[in-house]
Amino acid sequence: MRVTLETKPRKKPNIPIEAESIIPHNFLRGTDLSVYEGNKQRSLDEIFFITVEGPAVSPDQVEVILKGDTGRIKRVGEYMNAGKIVVEGDIGMHCGNFMSAGQITVRGNADAWLGREMRGGEIVCHGNAGHYCGAGYRGEKRGMRGGRLEVLGNAGDFLAEYLCGGEVIIHGDTGDLPGVEMRGGKLVIEGSCTRPCGNMSGGTCLVFGQVHDLLPTFEKRERTQVDFRGMNVTMDTYHGDVANRGKGSLLVRSGDHA
Amino acid sequence: MKIEDVVCTFCGCLCDDLVVEVEGDMVVNVENGCTLANKKFMGNNRLKTPIKRDGGNWKKVGLDEAIQTAAGILLDADRPLLYGWSGTHGEAQTIGVHMAELLGAVIDNTSTVCHGPSIMAIQEVGHPGCTLGQVKNRADVIVYWGANPIEAHPRHMSRYTTYADGFFLKEAFRERKVIVVDIRKTETANIADEFIMVEPGADYALLSALRAIVRGKGDVLPRTVAGVEKEQLIRVADICMSAKFGAMFFGLGLTMSRGKYKNIRNAIELTEELNRHTKFTISPMRGHWNVYGSNEVFTWITGYPFAVDFARGIAFYNPGETTSVDILKRGECDACLVVGSDPGAHFPGDCCRHLADIPTIQIDPHVNATTHLSRLQIPVAVTGIDAEGTAYRMDGVPIRTRKVIDTTYPSDSEVLDKIYQIIRKET
């Protein structure tokens, strides 16, 4: 089944829409769903032109396509457990919160908290991701726990905060403090970043671009070789964060940090 | 007439020893207060009646009409924002929260641009704090990090730290050591025993380095960290570890610089580490008068200290998403009520522009920068001068403020309650 949701023009287009009801599973029972526009509850068809093509008997046979002005739509794919969501443009905050299985593709940019506390499945964002990509909610001690989150562009600050499991791959640069409070999992930054892995206690972070302002509390260990896109790359290995009795590993391409 | 033990209504110190002289409905003299207090008590830029925009001009309106207009604007909105609250008393803040719940609004206080990051860090790792009384009577080492009390909290040092003799410190000025960490040599740094000049935006690295030294892992550190020699850091860590009772105070230099709440978390974790060696506490230098009270009131009622979004009928909190600056910057809200604060003077330009684009209502005694962005302003009594109410000191101690003069202005609570009653009828 393919469900296409195309946004209708809105009188106040800046008001955020909260749409946790948009997950493949829910469309098995039709399209009589609701979302919130600011403090007003709206039916799905007040916000979108809806087209449904083909049948489905299980959520993994459902593909939801979002089109139009979707950059203010939050919480799409929250608790998603099967199927596919494709966002043709940008997507608002909290896309893929707590998702456990299935696939989300964002062809544009994703706003903050993409894949927040994700447990499984896959998210691919073709544009840039905002702050707190793959992170946890405020005060939550565990961020992303499983699955795969890939961003082809850049990511903002506090990327993969409290990362506990799974894999986060950023092809571009990141903002400040990626992997802060990281406890497990794998974080790969192909571009440059600032102050990676502050207060990390576990897990592995690899940075193939430049590291700016490497924190002083990382203990330098032996060099190591890793495979990066079929090339053998020499990496400096650091252990830390010593300020936190941490046992994490930070690998930075040799000669590329100041 | 002289009135003693009056509580100051300006900064988070809430000094409660002012002597105020009044003549009729005017304060004519203030004793014991700092310059800021004198200005606050004797300032006279008060708006006389409610004003409403009428095309390009302001028109005077009656209180009832102003209240009806305010309620109508808020009821019409799909995403109203209720902002401010630190300049008013707890009773008014309570009405504000209940109003936000009825309206499905976002309610936020000035922590959003000051110590919100401190609260976020406390939510992550707790708060080894204490009252200012304990600091005064016990602390022999004081650290001011990213704070300049001589200019921002002028009596902090004379009432609680450097110049205040305490029960266990009979000659405070000689017995207390003062460490100041800042990016420039401030007035406070001039009287410090040890001044650490940190590179801008590098506090996080410095705090991590101090934690490593206190843990005995100083050998990992390079020769300089954030522009500071390792020897100085070792010396400072030694002063802190050998204190009988240490008290760290931090300001916006730490909360609003690069890293924000992670800086505060690092400072709290340094304090925890120091507590393996001695007694050490950490406290925010809360700035705007009753901002601590707004955090308390919001938390009692909603579970969250600031940036509370009631759009879905239940409280949701997520700084970065539900904070005023972010909401305004994204142009989300379609009406705003400002109470006891001046976002026009403090918020980024984009946010101010949005406030001017939407119907903004201000409840405030004075004409200020926000007046120029508003469509309606209702003047009220100043809590602690012509209205009474409860406020919280920066260390979380509630203090009842007094009314020292009688005027005809309604209090914030009275105005808000009238608006609330209309909203209650309509929702």
Ligand code: SF4
């Ligand atoms: S230090 Fe603060 S509370 Fe005390 S008198 Fe000055 S402005 Fe008022």
